[in-house]
Amino acid sequence: MSQIGNASSPPATRTSKRAIIACKACNLRKVRCTVTLSGPPCANCSVSGVTYQLVSDTPSATEPSPSENRSSIAPRRKQRVVHISINDNQPNDPSPPQTDSGELAGDNGGNVCQVPTALADGRLESGSQSPEACRSIGERGLPTSAIFGSRRPSNSSYAAEDSSAYAEALEGRSGREDGCVPFYPGDQRGPAFVMDICEPRRSSKDNHFLVPMPSITSLLPEDINYLSTKGAFTLPPRHIREALIRCYFHYVNPFSPILDANDFLLDYEKGRISLLLLWSMFIAAASFIDHSMLTEDFYPSRTALKRAMYQRAKALYDADYEKDKITLIQSVFLMGHWYTSTDDRAGPWHWTGIAIGLSHTVGLHQLSHSSRPSWRRLWWSLYCREVWLSLGLGRPMRIALEDSDTAPLSTCDSDVLSPELIGEVSQKYMPGExxxxxxxxxxxxxxxxxxxxxxxxxxxxxxxxxxxxxxxxxxxxxxxxxxxxxxxxxxxxxxxxxxxxxxxxxxxxxxxxxxxxxxxxxxxxxxxxxxxxxxxxxxxxxxxxxxxxxxxxxxxxxxxxxxxxxxxxxxxxxxxxxxxxxxxxxxxxxxxxxxxxxxxxxxxxxxxxxxxxxxxxxxxxxxxxxxxxxxxxxxxxxxxxxxxxxxxxxxxxxxxxxxxxxxxxxxxxxxxxxxxxxxxxxxxxxxxxxxxxxxxxxxxxxxxxxxxxxxxxxxxxxxxx
Missing domain, CATH: 1.25.40 (Serine Threonine Protein Phosphatase 5, Tetratricopeptide repeat)
Incomplete structure (x- = not known):
């Protein structure tokens, strides 16, 4: 754990669980394997073009326990991510399972992206994959119980994973930012007063800390099947993905710069990004995509495309897929760009309210000048959207600036692209001026x-x-x-x-x-x-x-x-x-x-x-x-x-x-x-x-x-x- 801004001390130890099933390449590289989410081959093997081999990590009687191997496990990333292949040229990618939906291959016939032939009029709700496609893992000789595990995690295990943040904040152990998430114990009205009692002379009264991310339990088999049926793991074709991301940074991000463009583009080019965040970005960007692209790929309209993106993002949100709260706030903020009806049970007012509530839990309303610019941009973007929604819907605002101490922004808080992004990648996605x-x-x-x-x-x-x-x-x-x-x-x-x-x-x-x-x-x-x-x-x-x-x-x-x-x-x-x-x-x-x-x-x-x-x-x-x-x-x-x-x-x-x-x-x-x-x-x-x-x-x-x-x-x- 660290107070935000202190990232120089050695990382704190943290228990971590290895997946029961992983491919040989991911196991050797000690990276997360997506076979339990996407089925074989995993996304890493597809990107690397290596031969897929499945290995089991079921512990034997002579194998040391996970606690004994704790030091050998690589630290987690700060976001819960799924590896996404953005390379359409996969010569070693085996044939994907056939589905009832339309299929569009990549430039050279590899890495087939499944796109629904119709996203409206009730056909969208069944997702882009047929039930037969969802069962394709078992048909390939991999029993469901072997992939997902045969036992349901107990409720007590979930509670134990998330109960130590207050104690870690009080102990004041420093840790690096990789594998950590922001934690805000509140002001002196709440448990933060205990810290003032224990450390009355601490140099900073900033109550923002970085604590290790709770260990992520694998999704249950029924959750995987549900998300697969909804099409949450099936991305649009490459050219539509790139067009949507370009539209996002041209027309959405300038009005609400909630993302760190440098980090996002680096992760995206490497094929590592949060699926929930990506679908949410697509929701906001779909309003600006060219109609000709929709016609060519059988999307009847922009609203139909947005509806498809929204259903996938909401399915991931309901499944509690994303654990990083900053990513979660960014995602639900963007999900609020989907308007349902005047009752607004799951529309802009609803999702913006969730984003505001989550932002209070991580203390975005109490950020100093030294805090990350992207976090302060996220807070002020939330405030701006709340004001205009309050005006448009005639409802009282849920953010009171009297209770906020987040520092104002200046021109030095804008995104700065790294040298490796300046050039082709920047011209591909980012606007000029x-x-x-x-x-x-x-x-x-x-x-x-x-x-x-x-x-x-x-x-x-x-x-x-x-x-x-x-x-x-x-x-x-x-x-x-x-x-x-x-x-x-x-x-x-x-x-x-x-x-x-x-x-x-x-x-x-x-x-x-x-x-x-x-x-x-x-x-x-x-x-x-x-x-x-x-x-x-x-x-x-x-x-x-x-x-x-x-x-x-x-x-x-x-x-x-x-x-x-x-x-x-x-x-x-x-x-x-x-x-x-x-x-x-x-x-x-x-x-x-x-x-x-x-x-x-x-x-x-x-x-x-x-x-x-x-x-x-x-x-x-x-x-x-x-x-x-x-x-x-x-x-x-x-x-x-x-x-x-x-x-x-x-x-x-x-x-x-x-x-x-x-x-x-x-x-x-x-x-x-x-x-x-x-x-x-x-x-x-x-x-x-x-x-x-x-x-x-x-x-x-x-x-x-x-x-x-x-x-x-x-x-x-x-x-x-």
Whole structure:
């Protein structure tokens, strides 16, 4: 065990179990053999092109016990990995078992990658391997009991493997990082106080430690069969793998740099990487893969491909396959890029919550400047995603910065590729202009922190309303995050898409700041000045929405909509709300401008539906809202034979703490029952007694008349400015 940062002392001893079955080559090299996971030949023999020979490691009466051989066992790697062959040229690779799925061979006919012929419409759930293929190991003369062991591990053995971390942290024995995992005993409220009692004068109060990874018990036979049936051990063809990894580092990693690119690429090029992490990366990257590749390999759509990747990753997660918590946090964070439905039982909110909980267990919220940059990048990526999900779903954030002491990031925390990766490998997977992309992400983190403060202060259900000075401070914080974006005539499409998306996020934050105060003035604004304040709030939001629409228009003109990140779907919602609001204006120019910009955003959202199910839900919502407003306008014209507008004021009673009853001048009150349902990120605050609670009301159009009815608004004046 070591405190993080101390890696110079000799490693601590740790018991380890050898596999019962391994091939001869892996046994001689003392490396992990994958025969119990993938069947013969193992991945190492496939990569090396050596003849596969199986040997048994069953202890005999004269053989020393594992405890006596402890010193000869090589230390574990810090990740629980499966060797993955990335070399498609395997002359000695025997014929793989035949399956019901489509098979695509490598360049020279070796290392067959099994790819499902259809990944949707119910055929995906059975996995890419038939039951006959899963039984192929036994058919080759290797009994199942010989491969997996004949006895089920007792529950007590699992408990014994994971119970010593607190004691090892207290003993303070140093160890190197290989074979170790991070451990965080908590702050002084918990067991960490024992360390302060025993070592009151220790030089560092940092409670982050590295402890040996718990010994990993082999998966049970039924787990292996289940994962094999799900296709968890069957990777896509090589060219699709490489395309997905390239898409990941071009379009996902710049927005969420949670991986150490140098370590990942080194491990991947050597064929050693966590399967759970790899499938999770594929989920996030599948939104950007070229459609022609999917058509050629019988994947019907991007969403079908993402569904396939998600099912494999979830199967590995449910089987408790990954033991390294950092890798596990990275994986579940990326699994949150799969959107299921509005109930979100296993969607972005669910997986991000798991990642946040795991990050607290390893102390990512209490990292100092000397900690690994990749860990701090992981924490701030989690925070950014949590803020935007909170905005999009209208739910309270689960990360409070008051409880976090993780140091902020700087430009020196970016990835630095080793010399052996600079060149062909870097050009193959990594984008250019990496320094510009990382600086833009730092600006995005600062913007998201400012947006998080807005959500905490302006959208809470209890507490004191913001004053005008508070709002101005929040706006200054938002604007301080916006720096001059790099522009050049020869900039890449990757950088151009990131520039436009950042502008969209920035303007969306301004809208979110002022949106609650269009109908309800802030604290300490006199009655005489409330009208002027509402006019200011309307102007701020309309200007920001217009600027954001300009960024959307630029992305469409440059054919960059297909490169938008999942957060872009959420960022589009606030400006579409404002344009929808503008479309109800009694001023013809403002009304037509609102309709025009809303149609532009709908066109962009329609394009995003090809990659994101959440975009499909948002598109349907606004499509229904537009139709509802048009129908309400027609009904209003029929009810009022005299079209002359007059001054309008609602009653003084408040609907809730954020949106109360003074409608701005110059907007059509016949649509007032529709607009509020799309207004607040916390729509369940506005429910009437008869309404059904729905936390995802921005995705639900079934109860859009639950606020102000036409009867309540009859007889009120309305006029244009």
């Amino acid at each position: 990496q320094s510009h992309l990382f600086e833009m992400w730092l600006d995005q983190v600062r913007l998201t922190v400012a947006l998080g403060n807005v959500l905490v202060k302006s959208y809470k259900s209890k507490g004191v309303k913001q004053s005008r000075a508070d709002i101005e401070r929040c706006e200054l914080e938002i604007r301080s995050s916006h720096r001059t974006c790099p522009r050049s005539n020869n900039q890449s499409r990757v950088l151009a898409s990131h520039i436009h998306q950042f502008k969209l996020y920035f303007e969306a934050a301004i809208i979110v700041l002022y949106r609650p105060y269009i109908l309800d003035p802030p604290r300490e604004v006199s009655a005489a000045n409330q009208g002027q304040w509402r006019k200011l709030a309307c102007q701020k939001t309309r200007t920001a929405a217009s600027n954001a629409s300009g960024a959307v228009n630029s992305m469409m003109a440059e054919d960059l909509i297909g490169l938008c990140h999942t957060i872009t779907v959420i960022a589009l919602i606030p400006l579409m709300q404002i344009h929808l609001f503008e479309s109800t204006s009694l001023t013809p120019m403002a009304r037509e401008m609102g309709k025009h910009n809303l149609a532009l955003c709908m066109l962009a959202m329609d394009e995003l539906r090809k990659s994101y199910l959440s975009a499909n839900a948002a598109y349907k919502l606004f499509e229904a809202a537009i139709n509802k407003i048009e129908n309400a306008t027609v009904q209003g014209d029929q009810r009022h034979s005299s079209p002359s507008p007059t001054k309008s004021r609602l009653s003084d009673g408040a609907v809730d703490g954020n949106i109360v009853g003074v409608w701005p001048d110059g907007y059509d009150l016949s649509t007032a029952g529709t607009i509020p349902d799309l207004w607040s990120p916390f729509p369940n605050m506005m429910l009437s007694d008869s309404a059904t609670t729905n936390n995802d009301a921005w995705l639900d159009i079934q109860s859009m008349d639950r606020l102000w009815t036409f009867e309540e608004l009859s007889g009120l004046d309305c006029s244009s400015v």
